[in-house]
Amino acid sequence: MPIAQSIFRYAQAVRRRVHAHPELSAQEWHTASYLQAELAALGWSLVTIPETPSFLAVWNPRGERFIGYRAELDALPIAEATDLPYASENAGVMHACGHDMHMAIAMGLAKMLAEGSAVLPTYGDAASYGVVLVFESSEELLPGGAPAILASSEFARYRPRSIFAFHADPSLATGQIGFHPGAFMASCDELYITVAGQGGHGAMPHLTTDPVLAAAHVVVALQAVRARMLPPFTPSVLTIGRVEASGATNVIPHEVKMQGTFRTHDEEVRRQAHARIATVAERVAESMGNTAQVEIRHGYPVLVNAPDLCQWVKRQLSAECENAECVEVPMRMTADDFAYYAQQIPGLYLRLGVGVGAGLHTSTFSPDEQALGVALSALQVLCQHAELWGSRGT
Ligand SMILES: [Zn+2]
Ligand SMILES: [Zn+2]
Incomplete structure (x- = not known):
């Protein structure tokens, strides 16, 4: 009524x-x-x-x-x-x-x-x-x-x-x-990733570890977590929405700061993803002579x-x-x-x-x-x- x-x-x-x-x-x-x-x-x-x-x-x-x-x-x-x-x-x-x-x-x-x-x-x-x-x-x-x-x-x-x-x-x-x-509705966790290494002159990349290139590889590799390391039956989203590299046309900066979100519909998948995100980011950055610091702030379940x-x-x-x-x-x-x-x-x-x-x-x-x-x-x-x-x- x-x-x-x-x-x-x-x-x-x-x-x-x-x-x-x-x-x-x-x-x-x-x-x-x-x-x-x-x-x-x-x-x-x-x-x-x-x-x-x-x-x-x-x-x-x-x-x-x-x-x-x-x-x-x-x-x-x-x-x-x-x-x-x-x-x-x-x-x-x-x-x-x-x-x-x-x-x-x-x-x-x-x-x-x-x-x-x-x-x-x-x-x-x-x-x-x-x-x-x-x-x-x-x-x-x-x-x-x-x-x-x-x-x-x-x-x-x-x-x-x-x-x-x-x-x-x-x-x-x-x-x-x-x-x-x-x-x-999804769980939502905030990702904060800092890729750091040796910056320098844009014309002499061989004297740097180019954290910008390493960070770009990290962004791409993280999609493999979602697409290849988590069960395909559970929805998940990984988005990097902020990338900050304050170099210049001819300056390679010492670090790149990134922010993003990870969301899914299963608490076990969420736990697995957190470990994978950290490992992938760290190892990819390391393979290019850089470090990656990964902080995952837990949001809503x-x-x-x-x-x-x-x-x-x-x-x-x-x-x-x-x-x-x-x-x-x-x-x-x-x-x-x-x-x-x-x-x-x-x-x-x-x-x-x-x-x-x-x-x-x-x-x-x-x-x-x-x-x-x-x-x-x-x-x-x-x-x-x-x-x-x-x-x-x-
Ligand atoms: Zn709202
Ligand atoms: Zn609301």
């Missing part, structure tokens, strides 16, 4: 308010305090996570079984180039990843539960069910906000039985919800949607949520720190169609707000089912 207009208007107003006042990762204090004031007025209990803007909002804190919904608080260092009346008022900062939409969905759910238009199941022990909204700081910036939340005693107290997230998706039409069971939960939710929404069209979506090589929750708790990360348009992380990204109503209808349906709490109605 479509949600009430008043709920939609409320979610839309929240979205526009946070959209106009975006804050960068780990600095979302104003956003957090605005949301906390709204939630307190709606009768939700608030639990802050120490030393971060992250916080939890809990419905029925005396409950014994919780489900969770994660919304990110942070925006990106992008100058907004839309002409929306509620465009960013913070120069150079923009909600270009749809996190404003995710927060608005959480707040719409908060209002629905507060006003009784979303209800938790009653199987004779209604008081034992609760909802925890996880408002997470710093999703866009490694190490992400999730590890600190998961490690906190505050989260342990309200640890949900299952956890959900929507992510705005401008490749899907409004009304569509994208499902993918199992490994859905592989995001795995719990297959049972994914199938169950898809079936329920297909049957009961008439304004949502459930579609299968392919796996992605992008990453999200929701993966940390899903490593520990049955988790489901859904793609929310916001109308086909400008991509995420672009200055003209502008999601269709009607998608808020679609997500809220879906959550309204899900709230009613005790199966989500892992209780099977007992």
Whole structure:
């Protein structure tokens, strides 16, 4: 059933308010305090996570079984180039990843539960069910906000039985919800490689070890890790996106600094790749008289949607949520720190169609707000089912 207009208007107003006042990762204090004031007025209990803007909002804190919904608080260092009346008022900062939409969905759910238009199941022990909204700081910036939340005693107290997230998706039409069971999004690790040796005059390369040529060989050889040393059945990507050699037309520099990313869909393949990347870079550089220093900064793990939960939710929404069209979506090589929750708790990360348009992380990204109503209808349906709490109605 479509949600009430008043709920939609409320979610839309929240979205526009946070959209106009975006804050960068780990600095979302104003956003957090605005949301906390709204939630307190709606009768939700608030639990802050120490030393971060992250916080939890809990419905029925005396409950014994919780489900969770994660919304990110942070925006990106992008100058907004839309002409929306509620465009960013913070120069150079923009909600270009749809996190404003995710927060608005959480707040719409908060209002629905507060006003009784979303209800938790009653199987004779209604008081034992609760909802925890996880408002997470710093999703866009490694190490992400999730590890600190998961490690906190505050989260342990309200640890949900299952956890959900929507992510705005401008490749899907409004009304569509994208499902993918199992490994859905990639692990992402950052590569920092420095090839160093003897520089010198560009006209006398035989007196140098030419770190530039060695670095070029390293870039090429690293593709053999992906293509020849890892199982071909597991998707992986290795990209070197930054190469810095500050020589000149006639100067061979002493070192070349490179940066890149490695992503895959399997934690074992990820471990294998790390060792191979280091060995290949070091040995190739060494074979030409240079050294290679390889640093791999671990990013988010592989995001795995719990297959049972994914199938169950898809079936329920297909049957009961008439304004949502459930579609299968392919796996992605992008990453999200929701993966940390899903490593520990049955988790489901859904793609929310916001109308086909400008991509995420672009200055003209502008999601269709009607998608808020679609997500809220879906959550309204899900709230009613005790199966989500892992209780099977007992
Ligand atoms: Zn993003
Ligand atoms: Zn995002």
